[in-house]
Amino acid sequence: MSYLVLARKYRPKDFDELVGQEHISEVLKNAIEKNRIAHAYIFSGTRGTGKTTTARIFTKALNCVDRKASQPCGKCPNCKEIADGNSIDVQEIDGASNRGIEEIRSLRENVQYAPSSSKYKVYIIDEAHQITDAAFNALLKTLEEPPEHVIFILATTDPQKIPLTILSRCQRFKFRPLSAVEISTHLEKLSKLEKFDIDKSALQLIAQISNGSLRDSLSMLDQVISFSPDDKITDKTVRELIGLSPLEMVSSIVDLILAKDAKGILEKIAGIAAEGYDFLQIGRDTREYFRKLVFTNYIDLEKNAPESILPDEMESLKKHKGMFQDNILLRNLHLANRCIEEMRFSDNTRLIFELYALKLMQQTAGIDELIDKLSAMEKNLGGPSGPADSQPSGDTPPAVKNPGTGHSIAGSDAPAYKTAENTAKNAPAQP
Ligand SMILES: [Zn+2]
Structure with a gap:
């Protein structure tokens, strides 16, 4: 038959x-x-x-x-x-x-x-x-x-x-694209009916790669089965067939952004190009990853959205959670979105992706370095002069160098903007 x-x-x-x-x-x-x-x-x-x-x-x-x-x-x-x-x-x-x-x-x-x-x-x-x-x-x-x-x-x-x-x-x-979890659940059901000897992790990987298309996931499963009809199929088998998964690519690019490794980023992108991936799709995956990373700041995704995130992705998100400052993370998400807009009108999507990956790195690095410099400066000057808990408002203004005197102004000596504001707010209104 x-x-x-x-x-x-x-x-x-x-x-x-x-x-x-x-x-x-x-x-x-x-x-x-x-x-x-x-x-x-x-x-x-x-x-x-x-x-x-x-x-x-x-x-x-x-x-x-x-x-x-x-x-x-x-x-x-x-x-x-x-x-x-x-x-x-x-x-x-x-x-x-x-x-x-x-x-x-x-x-x-x-x-x-x-x-x-x-x-x-x-x-x-x-x-x-x-x-x-x-x-x-x-x-x-x-x-x-x-x-x-x-x-x-x-x-x-x-x-x-x-x-x-x-x-x-x-x-x-x-018609909406299906979530990776919906697809992998469906693939699991069919694999049982067909008595395929295949790991759950392999099905999850296929689900992730098929980008919401059930039909694509089924053709990929066909392909994997015919590639290795007699052995147990694991995520390793799938990887041999398709190379890196989109999550692995995005996750390692985020690692490199955090490590400020420009050379590594460009090499990774060259590798992605060699595997024949569509950069517009990788761009979309990157944007989605940053979106979920922003969400992790406000929502416990493991509890609240388990149906849309596979275990591998959850692990990766946990690893990167808190590694970016909140405002940087929002700006990175914004940049990732702009990257996709620009790709749509470009004849060279790889170039645009390279450009934005480096921009994301620079922006992340820029603020980090500034913070490093500030804390080094603070250390040189002997740290904040007043303990934080002596502040009535609980806000400790950052230590900054007073350009006039060259002295550190921090703690209770600093112009306590927030405290003054609070005082004004709490003061009785003038008649
Ligand atoms: Zn009928």
């Missing part, structure tokens, strides 16, 4: 089998039960998150002759034909290769005829953002006055490229 790839073998057959898009399946199920069906839908979201699969399940449910509540039976001729891609009333159109006005015109003519054996004629247009403006214009007329029996489902990774006139006539559903 030939091997059926996992993504096809375990393609969800009804709404309950969909992974991670409950917010969408609930609304669609409701629409079916209440018979409130729109004539046009837009399913948007990153690749491999279930847009086409959901469109097929929805179509089956609409045309099923033996539907149970909102779920398609999966057994009637309509369900079977749709699952096999043979239904003459359901057309799946690749928007990338049928993007011109001629194709849309013939679609418009076809729309007029009633369905042959189903309730609805459904047109699922994949990669809909590829359709030309002229073709969208031709489609608009049909969307304005659609025949009763016709439903359009436009699937796209780039909804902002679809004209507003079209968008405003469609019900929109946003």
Whole structure:
């Protein structure tokens, strides 16, 4: 028997089998039960998150002759034909290769005829953002006055490229990228069913690499299994196949930033380039890492967000927690975000990433060195003159050199700005 790839073998057959898009399946199920069906839908979201699969399940449910509540039976001729891609009333159109006005015109003519054996004629247009403006214009007329029996489902990774006139006539559903934990849980389930001899850590690594795309994670699992069909698969096997994981790359870059190791940073980036990684994605991973690092200052992530962070990442975050000053960390997050904005408009994403990695290092180093210098200065001058607990406000102003006298001004001798402010605040208001 030939091997059926996992993504096809375990393609969800009804709404309950969909992974991670409950917010969408609930609304669609409701629409079916209440018979409130729109004539046009837009399913948007990153690749491999279930847009086409959901469109097929929805179509089956609409045309099923033996539907149970909102779920398609999966057994009637309509369900079977749709699952096999043979239904003459359901057309799946690749928007990338049928993007011109001629194709849309013939679609418009076809729309007029009633369905042959189903309730609805459904047109699922994949990669809909590829359709030309002229073709969208031709489609608009049909969307304005659609025949009763016709439903359009436009699937796209780039909804902002679809004209507003079209968008405003469609019900929109946003498919979200899946968290690494959701993906690894799903992979674990399938691995058990398939009796794969594979470590949990290997599945977690695959989940991490697939960036929210369930389909990508399944192809990677296929690849890992065929790479090493007889041995137990560990995270080491996965690493042999794909090289460094994004987390390891980001985590080691953060190490190098903290160590102020410019040479190390540039060498690491050269290594990433040699492995053929996409720098825009590494940039996004870096930004996400700094974001989580900022969160660790305010939230116990282990307790509050265990579903979105894998054990390896948690370990790394714990290691870096508190290593950056709060304000530096916020600025680093801001810089990482700007890095991605600049990459979008650049023909050399590696260069932009190098530039920002060094900027992050300089900024971190800059403040650290300043603090080092200040504390060295303080040491030379014999430290603060007054003990901190003698301050009524509890705030000890930092020791700074008075440029006029050359003496250290600190503790109770310093101009106690905060204390003065507090005093003013506490003083009775002047009449
Ligand atoms: Zn059916």
